[in-house]
Amino acid sequence: MRIFVIAIIIIFNLQAWTKANEIKDFEIEGMSIGDSLLDYAKQRTINNSRKYYYKSDKFYTIDLVLDSFKTYYAVQVHLEKDDPKFKIFGLGGAIIFGEPGVYFPESVDKCKKQLNIIEKDLDKIFPKADKQRDSITGQEDYDPEVIRNEVYFILDDGDIYLQCSTWSKEFKEKEYLFDSLRLTMMNIEFSNWINNDAY
Numbered sequence: 001m002r003i004f005v006i007a008i009i010i011i012f013n014l015q016a017w018t019k020a021n022e023i024k025d026f027e028i029e030g031m032s033i034g035d036s037l038l039d040y041a042k043q044r045t046i047n048n049s050r051k052y053y054y055k056s057d058k059f060y061t062i063d064l065v066l067d068s069f070k071t072y073y074a075v076q077v078h079l080e081k082d083d084p085k086f087k088i089f090g091l092g093g094a095i096i097f098g099e100p101g102v103y104f105p106e107s108v109d110k111c112k113k114q115l116n117i118i119e120k121d122l123d124k125i126f127p128k129a130d131k132q133r134d135s136i137t138g139q140e141d142y143d144p145e146v147i148r149n150e151v152y153f154i155l156d157d158g159d160i161y162l163q164c165s166t167w168s169k170e171f172k173e174k175e176y177l178f179d180s181l182r183l184t185m186m187n188i189e190f191s192n193w194i195n196n197d198a199y
Contacts, residue, residue, distance in 0.1 A: 023158035023185055028091045029069050033158065033187045037077055037086035041066060046086060054198040057081055059089060059190060071095075078190050090158075090191075092184035100178040103169035107179035111164035112149055114181050118162055119151050130154040143171035158187040 024034045031040055038046075041064060049062040058081055065074045071093065078090035097111055098104025123131070136148040145168035153160040166179045186194065 023155055023160065023187060026160070026185055028093050028183070028185070029066075029072060029075055031075070031077070031088060031091055033088050033090065033185060035088050037064075037079065037088055040068075043086075056193070056197045056199075058193060058197070076184075078186065089189060090184065090186035092182055094180040094182045097166075097179040097181070101173055101176040103172055104179060107166040108147055108164075111166060111179060111181045115149060115151065115162050115164050118181075118183070122153055122160065122162075126153055126155060126160075143168050146171070156188075158185060159191045160185045 024032050026032060029040075031037070045066070046062065046064070049064050052061040052063075054060070059078055060081060061076055061078050063074045064077050069075065073096070074094070076090075076092040077088055079086055080089060095114065097107040122129075130153075132152045132154065134148075134150045134152075136150070137146070138144045139146050139148075147164070147166045149164040151162045161182075161184050163182045163184070164180075165182070167175075167177045171177060172179075
């Protein structure tokens, strides 16, 4: 039985969760690592989605927007180059705070509160995970005031991480950004690649 990694469910329906051993037991908008993306979207939709490429071209990322999504406006999907089956190597969704491009100082506290709730639930699901956290202010050559709070769950077969990003007034308005809590999961192959070879 798969365990849904959807923030709304994490917050409001915790009693249905059980301990899991593998990252593929989780879902974001019904999708799991190892699935074929073709089971959820037509190839034309996948091909027409916004794509992100890396210095190393083994993998690429798309922003997928489907009417069937219930929790997230968009989901980032990490795929392998030239794979006709579009096997999923990683997934990420975002909960948005406030409006894009509109300064919303309450985002810092709201996002941190949501992150803490989800973190506690992941602690119960993965009690043996190697957990790490980080808090960063500023991004070189971009927004010197952005605040990022992050929690990583390092598993034997991949990683799950939570990241709050809250932007300064100037950059949020200039770049039409939104404050968000991102929930991301990656299998071990993609995680190793993104950390060592992608850039």
